[in-house]
Every structure is written in C-alpha cells, then in structure tokens.
Amino acid sequence: MSHFDSVDVPVLDQRNSLAFQFRLRTLMCSVAACSALFATMMFVGPFWSLAISFVGMIVGAHVAGNAIGTSLRSRATGRRTRAVPSVPTAVSGAPKPRLQHRTRLGKLTTVFTLAGAACGVLVGRLLFSVVDRGQLTLADWLLGLASFAVIAGWLGFMASSFFRIGCVPALVCFFARQRREADERPAV
Numbered sequence: 001m002s003h004f005d006s007v008d009v010p011v012l013d014q015r016n017s018l019a020f021q022f023r024l025r026t027l028m029c030s031v032a033a034c035s036a037l038f039a040t041m042m043f044v045g046p047f048w049s050l051a052i053s054f055v056g057m058i059v060g061a062h063v064a065g066n067a068i069g070t071s072l073r074s075r076a077t078g079r080r081t082r083a084v085p086s087v088p089t090a091v092s093g094a095p096k097p098r099l100q101h102r103t104r105l106g107k108l109t110t111v112f113t114l115a116g117a118a119c120g121v122l123v124g125r126l127l128f129s130v131v132d133r134g135q136l137t138l139a140d141w142l143l144g145l146a147s148f149a150v151i152a153g154w155l156g157f158m159a160s161s162f163f164r165i166g167c168v169p170a171l172v173c174f175f176a177r178q179r180r181e182a183d184e185r186p187a188v
Helices: 023-042 046-074 108-132 138-184
Strands: none
Touching: 023 046, 108 138
C-alpha cells in the first residue's frame, strides 16, 4: 500500500469553481485569432482598425455579460423573494431621503465651468498655433478646441466642487471664529 492510497484528496467540482480556467488549446486558438486580427489591422489602416477593435470589444463585453449572467442564474437558489421597491413609499410626515432632493448647481459652479472652458479654448489655441505648420484643417482646429474646452470645463467644474466642499466651510468657520473672538473681547 502506497502513501497516496491512504490519503483522501477532495475532488473539486469544476462547475462550482469561480476562477476563469482555460486549456492550452484555447490559449493557442486565442493567440492565433489575435495574430490574424493584428495582421488584418495592419492591412486595413488605423480608422478601420479602430472600428474593428470597437466592434470586437462590444461583442466581447456582450458574451462576457451573458456568461456571467448565466452562471449567476445557475447558482441562484430556487426560492424567490418578494421584490422590494427601489424607491421607498412616502409616509405622511416623513422627510424625503437626501438623494431625492433636487438642488441647483449654483452660480459659482457655472462660473468656474465656463471660465475653465474659456481657458481651455485659449490654451488649445496657443498650443495649436505652436504645433500647426499649415497641416491642420478647420475641422482639426474646431475639434481640438472643443476637446480642450470640454476637458478644461470639466476641470473647472471639479475645482468648483472642491472649493465648495473644502474652502467654503473653512471660510465659514474662520469668520465664525473671528466673530466669536470679537464678541468675547472686552469693550474698551
């Protein structure tokens, strides 16, 4: 009797395994498919390569989503629970949850966003005037300036959010302390 005969080794059920597993044949087919894809992309050029990649990513995400959904459904228990509404029902007198309140952005956020977009257009204009050697068309200029405006506008929006979260409460605390110290000083 050998040592291996006396040891009980648990056998793993491959259907319940959560890890992604593949065989050598799958790996070789994947490498061959990628090679064919890259060769095709070199042949058709950059625009169609981008289109092929985009369609491939969409198909891959669709297949992965179906596979994940199927595996989750197969592992689900047989009992069903009553669906819970995502929005709580209104109880008379109960306040609305905070996320259901609608608030405006405010003038500060609008000003920061528009100022950021304007600065983005100016920086884009400056960079394009340095880079352009007569090769850029009007469409290139417009697309580039619009991209700079969107990115800088987003940065302005983010800066206004940080300003409202951090600086405004700090200023309120500072002025409240100044007022409190002024009230505590003895009158001369």
